[in-house]
Amino acid sequence: MFVRIPTDRRPQPNTLDEFGLTSAFNRIIGLGEFTYRKGTEIFGEKEPAVYVYQVKHGAVRSYKLLSDGRRQIGAFHLVGDIFGLENGDEHRFTAEAVVETVVRLIKRESLQLVAAKDAVVSHNLLSMITRNLEHAENHMLLLGRKTAVERVAAFLLEMDFRTGADKMSLPMTRLDIADYLGLTLETVSRALSSLRKAGVLTFLDHDQREIMLNDRRRLADFDPQGPAQH
Amino acid sequence: MFVRIPTDRRPQPNTLDEFGLTSAFNRIIGLGEFTYRKGTEIFGEKEPAVYVYQVKHGAVRSYKLLSDGRRQIGAFHLVGDIFGLENGDEHRFTAEAVVETVVRLIKRESLQLVAAKDAVVSHNLLSMITRNLEHAENHMLLLGRKTAVERVAAFLLEMDFRTGADKMSLPMTRLDIADYLGLTLETVSRALSSLRKAGVLTFLDHDQREIMLNDRRRLADFDPQGPAQH
DNA sequence: TGAGCCCATTGATTTAGCTCAATGGATTGC
DNA sequence: GCAATCCATTGAGCTAAATCAATGGGCTCA
Incomplete structure (x- = not known):
């Protein structure tokens, strides 16, 4: 084994x-x-x-x-x-x-x-x-408080930060992502599609597990930050 | 001050x-x-x-x-x-x-x-x-995964456990509870009402902040547990 | 090589919880 | 005493996400 x-x-x-x-x-x-x-x-x-x-x-x-x-x-x-x-x-x-x-x-x-x-x-x-x-x-x-697209954007930014590579190769399925984000796999898929349509990312392979972030700044705009610092 | x-x-x-x-x-x-x-x-x-x-x-x-x-x-x-x-x-x-x-x-x-x-x-x-x-x-x-009633039941059990008293006197508003549980205050209120109607709890004061748990076992049934131990 | 499986997408429909709105009791301050 | 405020409840309707369903590509293995 x-x-x-x-x-x-x-x-x-x-x-x-x-x-x-x-x-x-x-x-x-x-x-x-x-x-x-x-x-x-x-x-x-x-x-x-x-x-x-x-x-x-x-x-x-x-x-x-x-x-x-x-x-x-x-x-x-x-x-x-x-x-x-x-x-x-x-x-x-x-x-x-x-x-x-x-x-x-x-x-x-x-x-x-x-x-x-x-x-x-x-x-x-x-x-x-x-x-x-x-x-x-x-x-x-x-x-507790983020919308589906916000969660998926946050997930992508986290993975991007942690892998540090130019293109991400996600090892997990949509179901795994969903269970991490408190969503369903369909909702994750739709959120990813809408981010792709918005142009912030590109799928590089058939399985859509290889993702290239075209615009991290704009992706970050989908993930709301804390209150303005004083 | x-x-x-x-x-x-x-x-x-x-x-x-x-x-x-x-x-x-x-x-x-x-x-x-x-x-x-x-x-x-x-x-x-x-x-x-x-x-x-x-x-x-x-x-x-x-x-x-x-x-x-x-x-x-x-x-x-x-x-x-x-x-x-x-x-x-x-x-x-x-x-x-x-x-x-x-x-x-x-x-x-x-x-x-x-x-x-x-x-x-x-x-x-x-x-x-x-x-x-x-x-x-x-x-x-x-x-990530519990329903509204499940969250409220879990909250009540947590507070009951932590205060240890027979009747709970909740210091926080429905809005506070909602923001703790990732819900709205109306949903919290409705969940509490449905638990009251189910007979597992009784409100003791007008503000409905004083709560008596009539049946902790039955309340616990509203909060799902982990998988059966093997 | 082709059947079966896994995985992702997309569409149609449903629904749990949110939003909006009204009510009413308790408390506070003037 | 009464206006204003706060807080909780409840109802009506809405919507974001879940559910149900169909499709299709790629991989595995017999």
């Missing part, structure tokens, strides 16, 4: 390195890399949190379910991102590979051990949790 | 004491208590985070605004709750007194100083941030 594959070495925006945590990871006996096939579960909600994960290749979705199947994706984890880090003993989300995905993993225990001794590492862990909190806070505003 | 008032000594569920942080607060030179009149701002989004606050009496709302006035309340802070604690240097929400409110405040600086020396305190601060994160994660699910 698990297969070791070589480490991906491409430069990665928005990675651990910002936090200086890659070194912490490196100092700890890593348990190697594992590959998860598209759609497979990495860990489940309420399961004991034994490992912390870093995406080496691919993409991961973290989500919560309601009993009738409604799903809310809380975050997508892209190359370089760390996920599954819990303060408590249980995972609060289910994590699944969006596409074939390689993760590096280390024991939570060993990370905590290092953090207890090394103030820099524990500070970086705190920064990461804070960043997650900030993301969730902004996402509450999106989910 | 600010008036000192005596400390409220009633037992408080969901307070700092759970975290063992009250002692940390006590060890630090407090800057005393301040009273904010109903509707006044305690701090603004993007302002430098100088103080950390604890509600002694009253209630506080933390929110983000969009430029056109749409508001998302991220949390209500009740008696005993600490708020305004930031890892970064800026407040990420605006905080306002929901009713006449007394807060205790200490310099963020001094709390950080204590935390740096005392592993228990820093652990408790981490726990608090984690709890905020958990709340935000659950609220994303609510905002």
